[in-house]
Each structure stands twice: as C-alpha cells, then as structure tokens.
Amino acid sequence: MFGPKSHLIIRSNHLFIEDVDSVLLAQQYGTPLYVTSEKRLRENIRAYHSAFPNADKYFAVKANGNLTILRIAAQEGMGADVFSAGELSVVRMVGIPRDKILFNGNSKSENDHAIALQAGVRMSVDSREELEHLARTAQALGLEAEILFRVNPDVSPKTHPKIATGLRSSKFGIPAEQVAETYERAMSLIGIKPVGLHCHIGSQILDTAPFAEAANKMMDIAGAVVEKGGEIKRIDLGGGLGIQYHPDSPAPEPADLAEAVLPIFQDRSRDLGITPQLILEPGRSIVADTTIMLAGVNEVKRAHVNFVATDAGFNVLARPMLYDSYHHVVAVNRADASAKETYTVVGPICETGDVLARDRHLPPLERGDVLAFLDAGAYGFSMASQYNGQPRPAEVLVYGDEAEVIRRREDSSALLAGQRILPKLMW
Numbered sequence: 001m002f003g004p005k006s007h008l009i010i011r012s013n014h015l016f017i018e019d020v021d022s023v024l025l026a027q028q029y030g031t032p033l034y035v036t037s038e039k040r041l042r043e044n045i046r047a048y049h050s051a052f053p054n055a056d057k058y059f060a061v062k063a064n065g066n067l068t069i070l071r072i073a074a075q076e077g078m079g080a081d082v083f084s085a086g087e088l089s090v091v092r093m094v095g096i097p098r099d100k101i102l103f104n105g106n107s108k109s110e111n112d113h114a115i116a117l118q119a120g121v122r123m124s125v126d127s128r129e130e131l132e133h134l135a136r137t138a139q140a141l142g143l144e145a146e147i148l149f150r151v152n153p154d155v156s157p158k159t160h161p162k163i164a165t166g167l168r169s170s171k172f173g174i175p176a177e178q179v180a181e182t183y184e185r186a187m188s189l190i191g192i193k194p195v196g197l198h199c200h201i202g203s204q205i206l207d208t209a210p211f212a213e214a215a216n217k218m219m220d221i222a223g224a225v226v227e228k229g230g231e232i233k234r235i236d237l238g239g240g241l242g243i244q245y246h247p248d249s250p251a252p253e254p255a256d257l258a259e260a261v262l263p264i265f266q267d268r269s270r271d272l273g274i275t276p277q278l279i280l281e282p283g284r285s286i287v288a289d290t291t292i293m294l295a296g297v298n299e300v301k302r303a304h305v306n307f308v309a310t311d312a313g314f315n316v317l318a319r320p321m322l323y324d325s326y327h328h329v330v331a332v333n334r335a336d337a338s339a340k341e342t343y344t345v346v347g348p349i350c351e352t353g354d355v356l357a358r359d360r361h362l363p364p365l366e367r368g369d370v371l372a373f374l375d376a377g378a379y380g381f382s383m384a385s386q387y388n389g390q391p392r393p394a395e396v397l398v399y400g401d402e403a404e405v406i407r408r409r410e411d412s413s414a415l416l417a418g419q420r421i422l423p424k425l426m427w
C-alpha cells in the first residue's frame with residue numbers, strides 16, 4: 001500500500017510511523033496533527049545528494065517552513081530557496097549559510113531588495129523592470145547584488161494548471177528571447193553583478209521530459225549570454241519533481257531526474273566552454289512523503305453518499321480543495337481491517353468545498369477513529385489557516401521510538417493575536 005515508504009508500517013492493526021504508534025500520537029497530542037519522520041526526511045535529501053553529487057540543492061521553504069525540519073535540511077547540507085523576507089529570516093535562524101540562499105519573487109518591494117542586499121544573499125530577478133529598481137536600491141546602499149535571472153522557458157510541465165509556472169502565459173520570469181539582452185544591460189549597471197540563470201517550470205511533475213526540455217532551453221539562453229560576453233557561473237533548474245500520491249501514479253526519483261538533465265547540462269556546458277555550478281530547488285520531493293496528517297472522526301453520516309466528517313478540513317490541508325489533489329487515507333486504528341465501505345471524507349469548515357477525499361474504500365468507521373492523510377509534508381501545514389475560527393494544529397517529529405512536538409498547537413488566543421476592539425466602540 002505504501003510502496004517503498006520505509007517509515008510507514010502496519011503493526012497489529014495500527015499504522016506506525018517509524019517505531020511510533022500513530023494511534024497513541026493522536027491520543028497524546030490530539031488531532032488534527034502533523035507527524036514527520038526524521039529518518040525519511042534524511043533519506044530523501046541523501047537521494048538528491050547521491051543523484052546530483054556536484055549540484056547545490058536549495059530546499060524550497062514554501063513547501064514546509066518548520067524550524068526543526070529546516071534545521072535537519074541544513075544539517076544535511078541543503079541551501080534554501082526563499083520567496084519572502086519572512087522565509088529569509090527563518091532560514092538564517094536555522095543556520096543556512098548566505099552563500100546557499102536564493103531570494104526569489106516576482107513582486108519584491110524596495111524593502112525586500114534592501115533586506116536581501118544587507119543579508120548578502122543572491123537574488124533571482126524576475127523582470128527587466130525589477131533589474132532597474134534593484135540597481136537603484138543597491139547604489140543607494142552602496143552594496144552590490146549578485147543576481148540570477150528568472151527565465152520563463154515556455155515549457156509545459158504537464159501538471160495541474162495552477163502549479164505550472166514555466167508556461168509563456170505564466171506570471172513568472174523573463175521571456176526567453178529577452179534574457180540575453182537583459183543580461184547585457186545588467187552587466188553595465190553599477191551595483192549589479194549577474195552570475196547566472198534560473199528557472200522553475202512547475203510542481204508535481206511526473207515525467208522527466210519537461211525537465212530535459214527546460215535544461216536545453218536554459219543552455220540555449222546560456223549560449224546567447226556567453227555570446228554577449230556574459231559570464232554564467234550558476235544555472236538553477238528549479239524544483240518540481242513530483243511524488244507518488246496515488247497508488248497508480250508512480251513518480252520519478254531524483255536519480256531519474258539526474259539521468260534526464262545531467263548529460264544535457266554537462267555536454268552543453270562543455271560545448272560552451274563554461275563550468276557553471278548546477279542548482280536544484282526541490283521542495284515537495286524532499287518533504288511530502290515524510291509526513292502524515294492525523295484527523296479525528298467526529299461524525300459518520302449516511303446521506304446520498306456516506307460522509308465521514310473529521311476535525312481537519314481545508315484549513316488544515318488545503319491541497320485537495322485548491323488543486324483537486326489526492327491524498328491516500330488510512331484508518332490508523334483499523335489499518336488491517338477490510339475496506340468494506342465507501343466514504344467521502346469532509347472537514348468541519350462551513351463550505352461545501354471542504355472535501356478532503358472522495359469515494360474512498362475504508363473499513364466501517366465511527367466517532368473516535370483516526371484517519372491518516374499520507375504525503376502531507378509539502379504544502380500541508382505551510383498552507384494551513386485559521387479560517388472559521390480554527391486554531392492551527394500541532395506538528396510532531398518522530399525519530400525511532402521517540403516523538404517530540406516541533407510546533408505546539410495554537411489555542412483560541414491565537415485567533416485574537418494582533419487584534420483590538422477600538423475603545424470608542426466600548427461604550
């Protein structure tokens with residue numbers, strides 16, 4: 001059922017994560033609860049290191065911004081791809097060196113530019129317009145910005161339209177045909193040092209062909225830059241490798257990605273006479289399968305379909321609602337029982353769209369049972385909200401037979417944080 005996921009096992013009818021019984025986790029810490037396997041996280045990072053021994057790997061922080069998880073990524077030698085000043089401050093806190101951070105974004109403010117300049121981190125510049133703004137800020141501060149250019153390579157990643165980012169029509173990046181000319185402009189600007197190219201074609205990509213296509217386009221552009229006398233020290237091919245959410249849709253491994261892109265990168269670099277540093281920015285494929293989300297069953301209702309209503313909705317796990325995503329569901333306290341019923345799993349939110357899973361074959365369920373949503377480590381907690389007066393859940397890290405809280409559950413005071421009632425309204 002779990003493919004090669006070494007950290008999830010069924011023992012005596014319960015789902016275990018590493019050597020910890022998830023039924024006990026739900027009892028001890030309450031639900032909804034995010035639970036991450038440290039072992040699986042380290043394995044996933046090491047799979048990238050062995051597939052790409054010479055590349056820098058920058059973890060895409062938007063996939064999971066938990067401090068402990070980021071600290072483990074830092075220990076394992078990952079850098080970070082950040083998309084805001086907030087994400088930048090978090091990765092500095094866990095000890096990721098500035099030389100391994102890329103500050104991305106298609107809508108950076110003057111303040112964002114100043115913060116990145118002062119922190120001394122590289123930036124990915126998303127447009128010709130941004131280049132001019134950044135140069136002015138760098139000059140005013142007397143600092144120099146090392147930059148990559150975010151390229152729109154016009155590649156279809158064959159994924160959900162909301163997570164395709166490298167199409168011509170997407171908001172991200174500089175159109176491929178403008179890049180060399182923009183690079184040349186950057187070379188002439190005081191306060192700007194262009195050092196390479198960046199792209200990111202999308203997310204949850206299950207075929208390596210689009211990555212190869214993007215790599216080829218990036219090398220074409222690198223060639224055009226070199227022709228104009230530009231120096232290409234770094235080529236960042238972004239993230240986007242998919243994972244196996246559904247039992248019937250297998251995903252490529254980092255080694256398959258390496259096989260698809262490394263020959264292109266190496267051969268074409270050699271042809272151009274350049275030796276750029278390769279950078280990758282995996283998010284989902286590092287964290288998704290490390291984590292399960294546990295939800296408690298409140299009601300089981302027989303209506304036009306059988307509904308099972310849990311204490312987690314799209315406030316806790318937004319992906320099914322946002323992208324029609326599939327997360328495999330396991331009844332953790334009946335993990336061996338035969339799946340005799342068909343249920344639609346819904347949450348507690350006052351919206352019809354609050355559906356986490358449709359038409360799932362599960363054992364007969366009742367109030368008090370606990371469901372695990374697998375592969376919830378990427379874009380799970382990081383997208384959680386307090387909608388409908390729901391404090392956000394806790395996060396727990398499991399290692400061997402130990403479990404520890406790595407983010408405590410919010411209480412209802414979190415719903416009030418930062419707010420005030422105006423005094424004039426009090427009498």
Ligand SMILES: *Cc1c(COP(=O)(O)O)cnc(C)c1O
Nearest residue numbers: 060200203239240281282283284
């Ligand atoms: C989201 C994002 C990533 C990570 O994508 P995954 O699909 O999670 O691997 C990498 N780079 C950039 C620029 C991104 O926006």
